[in-house]
Amino acid sequence: MSNHLFTHLDALESESIHIMREVAAECKNPALLFSGGKDSIVMLRLAGKAFRPCKFPFPLVHIDTEHNFPEVIATRDKLAADLGERLIVRSLESSIAKGTIVIKNPDLPRNPYQSVTLLETIEEFGFDACMGGARRDEEKARAKERIFSFRDEFGQWDPKNQRPELWDIYNTRVHSGENIRVFPISNWTELDIWQYIGRENLHIPSIYYAHEREVIRRGDSVIPVSDLVQPKPGEKVEVLSVRFRTVGDVTCTAPVESTASNVDEIIAETASTRITERGATRMDDQTSDASMELRKKEGYF
Amino acid sequence: MNDTTQLLRFITAGSVDDGKSTLIGRLLHDSKSIFEDQFSAISKTSEKRGMSAVDLSLLTDGLQAEREQGITIDVAYRYFATPKRKFIIGDTPGHEQYTRNMVTAASTANLVVILVDARRGVLVQTRRHTYLASLVGIPHIVLAVNKMDMVDYSEARFNEICAEYLAFAAQLGLHDITCVPLSALVGDMLVDRGDNLNWYQGATLMELLENVEIDHDVNTTDFRYPVQWVCRPQTEEYHDFRGFMGRIEAGEVSVGDEITVLPGGKTSKVKEIVTYDGNLQTAYAPQSITLRLTDEIDISRGDMFVKADYLPTVAKEFEAMLCWLSETPLDKNRKYLVKHTTRTAKCLFSSIDYRVDVNTLEQHENPTVSMNDIVHVSMKVQSPLVFDHYQRNRASGSFIVIDEATNNTVAAGMIA
Numbered sequence: 283m284s285n286h287l288f289t290h291l292d293a294l295e296s297e298s299i300h301i302m303r304e305v306a307a308e309c310k311n312p313a314l315l316f317s318g319g320k321d322s323i324v325m326l327r328l329a330g331k332a333f334r335p336c337k338f339p340f341p342l343v344h345i346d347t348e349h350n351f352p353e354v355i356a357t358r359d360k361l362a363a364d365l366g367e368r369l370i371v372r373s374l375e376s377s378i379a380k381g382t383i384v385i386k387n388p389d390l391p392r393n394p395y396q397s398v399t400l401l402e403t404i405e406e407f408g409f410d411a412c413m414g415g416a417r418r419d420e421e422k423a424r425a426k427e428r429i430f431s432f433r434d435e436f437g438q439w440d441p442k443n444q445r446p447e448l449w450d451i452y453n454t455r456v457h458s459g460e461n462i463r464v465f466p467i468s469n470w471t472e473l474d475i476w477q478y479i480g481r482e483n484l485h486i487p488s489i490y491y492a493h494e495r496e497v498i499r500r501g502d503s504v505i506p507v508s509d510l511v512q513p514k515p516g517e518k519v520e521v522l523s524v525r526f527r528t529v530g531d532v533t534c535t536a537p538v539e540s541t542a543s544n545v546d547e548i549i550a551e552t553a554s555t556r557i558t559e560r561g562a563t564r565m566d567d568q569t570s571d572a573s574m575e576l577r578k579k580e581g582y583f
Numbered sequence: 584m585n586d587t588t589q590l591l592r593f594i595t596a597g598s599v600d601d602g603k604s605t606l607i608g609r610l611l612h613d614s615k616s617i618f619e620d621q622f623s624a625i626s627k628t629s630e631k632r633g634m635s636a637v638d639l640s641l642l643t644d645g646l647q648a649e650r651e652q653g654i655t656i657d658v659a660y661r662y663f664a665t666p667k668r669k670f671i672i673g674d675t676p677g678h679e680q681y682t683r684n685m686v687t688a689a690s691t692a693n694l695v696v697i698l699v700d701a702r703r704g705v706l707v708q709t710r711r712h713t714y715l716a717s718l719v720g721i722p723h724i725v726l727a728v729n730k731m732d733m734v735d736y737s738e739a740r741f742n743e744i745c746a747e748y749l750a751f752a753a754q755l756g757l758h759d760i761t762c763v764p765l766s767a768l769v770g771d772m773l774v775d776r777g778d779n780l781n782w783y784q785g786a787t788l789m790e791l792l793e794n795v796e797i798d799h800d801v802n803t804t805d806f807r808y809p810v811q812w813v814c815r816p817q818t819e820e821y822h823d824f825r826g827f828m829g830r831i832e833a834g835e836v837s838v839g840d841e842i843t844v845l846p847g848g849k850t851s852k853v854k855e856i857v858t859y860d861g862n863l864q865t866a867y868a869p870q871s872i873t874l875r876l877t878d879e880i881d882i883s884r885g886d887m888f889v890k891a892d893y894l895p896t897v898a899k900e901f902e903a904m905l906c907w908l909s910e911t912p913l914d915k916n917r918k919y920l921v922k923h924t925t926r927t928a929k930c931l932f933s934s935i936d937y938r939v940d941v942n943t944l945e946q947h948e949n950p951t952v953s954m955n956d957i958v959h960v961s962m963k964v965q966s967p968l969v970f971d972h973y974q975r976n977r978a979s980g981s982f983i984v985i986d987e988a989t990n991n992t993v994a995a996g997m998i999a
Contacts, residue, residue, distance in 0.1 A: 288867070288869075288870075289587060293589075293869070295871075296869055303812045303871070307812045307884050332871070335814070335816050335821050335824060335826075337816070418662070425661065426659045426660075445992040446658075446687045446908050448691075448992075449978070450691070451922050451981065453983060455985060455987075469671055471662045471664070
């Protein structure tokens, strides 16, 4: 390309747009998973770049654990409304009511159960492709994930039976009842996401920026005090300046200590951080070396 | 990393014994791209296995099955960045499915690092890796002569290996090759120069990765624009809007340019180049854009916009090199699907001319075609494709073959 600087963000953006358009063109009934978190907000902007001035050729879908941060849900609803796009919300509560999810301990994280409600939602609407904001740099099981990831009738991921992906020619074909998960931002890293949020001036929930919060220390993690997480006897509540690097289930998302209050400061912190995003923030991924891989096989993202 | 950071995709080729995993681990470690929690996890594992130093190769271990079997089973992608570039490494394992995995990872790479052990020099597998790199058309090759610490950092040995390699590569028509001596274990000439290779005046491996010129890795002259999706908002505001969405795969396009729509052959002019961030005067590969034309012509997904100055071929028959990826062998009596740019068509193999032995480069006639085989074939498609020779244009010369019965991707093709 002569006289025209194409940066890594330009390259990643163009790749993601290309992927989303392939999904729109080749899949019969796709959906875009949208939670109100930073990665899915980037996905929404990429969808805007891919399809405007047309409406999105798919609905937005959120699988709600009802263990969410209120700021995130508010952002989710506002962004969907501002864009004028259809938002479908399905809650774990509906699966619990039906008896397809049985919660043993109401205080424990609900992420493991999300797969059940997701698969039920896929069946309800007959989605043949769900786009999600997962990235390969998040976790080592994800490093081998395809951009178009094939799932069988049970929503299961078989790491040994994935289609080879060559050039940017994507095989989107599935038999009836099967579906694919598509990850348009596979090749983005946490740092790319923050640089893009800065470049595009994206509005993200306030809890991503440093703020004072009541927390308790458990092991190496700081855990936010909430309705669902209360100090146990002997635990001390502290007020610290923290921010969240990921937002998921309130009971298993830990903030990091930080004073970074804007995107530039977060980029500087991210560029020099020495701990992975999930290592710092997701207690559910630390139970074993292979916990993400096991959850993915069950139908999780 | 800043607003001028470019993206470079590269792969490494070599066997386990060549220290490939150690080299990747070292690049990540010395560029400070390894996180503390990852480092502490592999430190624990190294200790458990009774190793005295941290085994950096463990960083590139991926899935549970591999950890159990002690092998890598697929292509994994790793990411790191320096202030100059963001890097994507396609990490391919070195066992029997090697050809298939290397071709997969190579298909998107700007550069390949081919590793040889300084003690053993250029081996059969080195030739195999180089042949595959040339077949898939990776623009830049770095020969990394590793384990220089095991040959007393001998300049003579390094020169001997380079000379032998360059002679072989020239036979394949490869010219953009840089040789670098290094020790992944010690860390010499990867990120830091170290003190042991002072006779070597060239760039470190990291300097090569950061500075190799990649602007011309895509074809910048022959405009190719496969239509992905047609946007018709049909709203008040965009009443007559018809936008042809796609990505420029090669060349550039400006407002006012005359274009031809293939395979139909109708012509029109570019009225607007629309993007979310405003209209453009000119757009370049590999930008994703929306084009509007001055005339109402019937255009749908699968059509390709080109300019008259260098036309692609429009045909139902062509020859190609094929890398067979599936465990089920090719069945000449069956029809398959070919996906090429944004067009999918039924196809059949009219002849399978020869198989290339990737170790000796000898051609064997009338072959059966099994997984990992590289074959020359003649193909027929039901409706015409709009294509270029792969060596001239990767994007419009490549295709995949899909088995309709299983929906699996069974082959990668390069139009010859």
